[in-house]
Amino acid sequence: MFRSMYRGLRVAVVIPAFNEVGAVATTVTSVPDFVDHVIVVDDGSHDETARVAASADRGQVEIVCHGANRGVGAAIVTGYRRALDLGVDAAAVMAGDGQMDPSDLPSLLDPLADHEADYTKGNRFRSRAVWREMPPARLAGNIALSCLTKVTSGYWHLFDSQCGYTAASRRALLAVELEKMFPRYGYPNDLLARLHSAGLRVVDVPVQPIYGETWRSGISVGTVIYPISFVLLRSWAQRLTNSWRESA
Template sequence: MYKNNSVVVVVPAYDEETQIARVIETMPDIVDMIVIVNDRSRDQTSEVIRQHPQYGAGRVTLLEHEVNQGVGGAIATGYMWSRDHDYDVAVVMAGDGQMDPDDLPAILDPVVDGQADYTKGNRLVTGEAFKKIPKVRFFGNSALSLLTKIASGYWHVADSQTGYTAINRSALRAIDWDNMYKRYGQPNDLLVKLNVAEMRVIDVPIEPVYNVGEKSGINVRKAIFTIGSLLIRLFFWRLKEKYIIRNFHPLVFFYAMSFFGVGLSAALFIRLIALWVGQGHIPEITFLSWLFSFSLGFNSLFFAMWFDYEENKHLNPPLKHREIKRKPRPG
């Protein structure tokens, strides 16, 4: 229990036989139950879990997928178990030991104190992030985080790809986990759906943890394009659900004008270059048409984003400062 709230930690695991025992052993006492979802591992992950003393003591529950569903599918399975067993807060911590247990109270506090429905760890705001996170992953994460801000409407949420999160009972019941995105885009998909459900989300600074024996299965370059295309679809889905179906907002007209204006200006720019190359000069009407469409597109885009920011500001409450006490690491 933590501040009279029951806490379950969901641990998605895939080929983590070397790391999973450490995750169990370092789990803080405030955690009531550890639910490990073995996503059809090819190694001895399940055997290591079953042989652990805490499994026999009843503090560890093992769920096993018959078919590999990806990290998002494993998290969704754990969330549904947490919802069905009526826990107050469900936390996600990876099975590779990359989440610092010392950060857990900071992740939990905004949720149990009623400030937020969902918290996300943010590794990018600490002074050590650029030094500790591999550079390709750092820049890839930063790019996806920027796109996620636009797609989700949570303009103050960064480090969209971190898996260190906490979610309360209300949010667990508000999301359709059966239709959750199954792969590495799950955190992005969830943020969009939380926004449509009017759930409050807060970023919590956490310590980046690398080189503890983890093996990354992410192809960063491929993930950027895959998750990027997912975010485009989610953006339009959110506009439809939130601003047309559930509650109308005129910002949809500004977004529509921006897409029209930017598309038209791109076509006119190509024509402008073709005329310059072919004739050596640009007709005045072509240049003015391009300038008008460019101004229309980008002004409409900025107004639409500003309206979206204002509409969602109440879902991004500020984090109350809290000092995190860390245990000294060996070595």
């Protein structure tokens, strides 16, 4: 049964979902039984995402609805807030489109349970399958953004900045000023920089890249290039300012 915790951690899984009627039920039912709370954030979907997610409930699912679309970052922040209110020790994020392998969740939670990290994120590039699975344009974009995010966040040991499969400790969620987080695509790059300036420990964990036959994404170069460039420049400027302040 549910509410079993994971290695002493009370865990929530936050599922941001925007027009995911086709995949959200499978995503919800795939969440492992040790997860205490599943929080689906329906981000102003125009389809039946909320109803379908609710119908997959086995007793631990909550649906939170944004009246209008606010972006994937804002949807995740809504889920994090609810997770904090529920008193969880850790909150993982799994996208509502079924692109995350539930069997990878324990590896993301282990460094938190072992008190070795405050935040963990998936790294699909640790698997050779990434070269086969990830479409070439995404590979190129992800590699470029991962390299830039090393510089702008200050976490030189991390890669695959755009991987949305993550787990945050309660400590990290309380430290990063959720209200300031960037609401749209670019939020992972923004969050990493905030985690670094709060002095938190972040580690990469190998996860499986999943791009099924019906794969689609809300990301297109035209729509994300400006917000992501803005986030990267802002984080970089902030980091430079902080290091000048420290050395002054």
